[in-house]
Amino acid sequence: MKTFDYQDHKIILGDSLEILSCEISDHSVDLIFVDPPYNIGKNFNGHKDKWATEEEYLNWCYEWIDLCINKLKSNGSMYIMTSTQFMPYFDIFIRKRMAILSRLIWYYDSSGVQAKNYYGSMYEPILFCVKNPNDYTFNSQDILVEAKTGAKRKLIDYRKNPPQVYNLEKVPGNVWEFSRVRYRMDEYENHPTQKPIALLKRIIAASSNKGDTILDPFSGTFTTSFVAKQLGRKSIGIELQEDYVKIGLRRLQLTNEYNGEKLQKEIRTFETKKARTQNPSLLNLFGKQSDETFIH
Ligand SMILES: C[S@@+](CC[C@H](N)C(=O)[O-])C[C@H]1O[C@@H](n2cnc3c(N)ncnc32)[C@H](O)[C@@H]1O
Numbered sequence: 001m002k003t004f005d006y007q008d009h010k011i012i013l014g015d016s017l018e019i020l021s022c023e024i025s026d027h028s029v030d031l032i033f034v035d036p037p038y039n040i041g042k043n044f045n046g047h048k049d050k051w052a053t054e055e056e057y058l059n060w061c062y063e064w065i066d067l068c069i070n071k072l073k074s075n076g077s078m079y080i081m082t083s084t085q086f087m088p089y090f091d092i093f094i095r096k097r098m099a100i101l102s103r104l105i106w107y108y109d110s111s112g113v114q115a116k117n118y119y120g121s122m123y124e125p126i127l128f129c130v131k132n133p134n135d136y137t138f139n140s141q142d143i144l145v146e147a148k149t150g151a152k153r154k155l156i157d158y159r160k161n162p163p164q165v166y167n168l169e170k171v172p173g174n175v176w177e178f179s180r181v182r183y184r185m186d187e188y189e190n191h192p193t194q195k196p197i198a199l200l201k202r203i204i205a206a207s208s209n210k211g212d213t214i215l216d217p218f219s220g221t222f223t224t225s226f227v228a229k230q231l232g233r234k235s236i237g238i239e240l241q242e243d244y245v246k247i248g249l250r251r252l253q254l255t256n257e258y259n260g261e262k263l264q265k266e267i268r269t270f271e272t273k274k275a276r277t278q279n280p281s282l283l284n285l286f287g288k289q290s291d292e293t294f295i296h
Contacts, residue, residue: 222248
């Protein structure tokens with residue numbers, strides 16, 4: 001285990017079960033976002049996301065779920081993800097311990113491998129749970145989205161007295177559409193299951209306040225900690241793989257060196273000087289960050 005402690009942001013390299021058990025105080029965290037391995041065989045830097053049996057996977061999950069719940073303050077919230085096939089087990093386990101307020105669907109379009117003989121997987125489930133349904137943070141005004149129906153058509157709601165125009169904005173429903181992180185996006189990092197910044201922005205803005213502490217026990221590319229920093233929250237991120245910890249340290253701009261190694265974002269194929277010389281017009285397609293990467 002190794003801890004990188006930069007006042008408001010802590011990155012811990014190690015096994016989350018061990019770290020949750022010994023290193024994080026109970027009742028100390030305002031919000032937890034958990035995006036664990038899904039037991040579907042992804043390759044996390046050579047570490048296979050597959051347990052010998054479903055029971056073994058679930059028993060491992062139940063252990064860290066209980067630990068996470070202990071870390072939350074009495075008014076804390078937790079958002080938890082897993083694959084569609086395991087979410088029903090999580091739901092049954094968690095609803096005996098917390099109040100599940102929303103069963104969210106993160107929906108995305110998929111232009112990659114398309115299923116031909118069954119319906120392709122286009123969503124991932126997320127549970128939004130709170131310790132106390134009478135006392136929790138929910139900043140609804142900070143996450144409003146456009147109300148597409150009535151307001152756009154300038155309809156009048158005659159059920160109201162006096163009649164009123166429909167609201168232009170609303171609190172999002174439980175189906176959230178955000179693009180997956182794609183190779184060409186500025187936020188892309190080399191990780192098989194990186195979550196989008198936009199998804200974490202909504203969760204953190206809604207369920208925490210400035211100065212609150214947010215914990216992510218399976219940090220991957222540290223999207224949670226990155227957004228926490230952007231939004232003025234504190235973060236604790238745990239990750240087993242050293243290469244992903246290096247991404248986190250760089251992404252949060254906590255240091256630009258690791259054991260003497262300069263931390264730099266990997267150059268993507270389309271960012272090479274060759275691409276630049278062959279097709280100068282490509283330059284306009286890339287954002288500032290990609291453009292800078294060319295120069296290294
Ligand atoms: C689904 S990914 C998280 C992705 C992350 N939300 C992001 O936006 O990049 C799960 C991560 O958990 C890490 N992991 C697996 N087992 C772990 C363990 N026992 N302790 C800490 N991290 C672990 C994997 O290396 C992987 O990066």
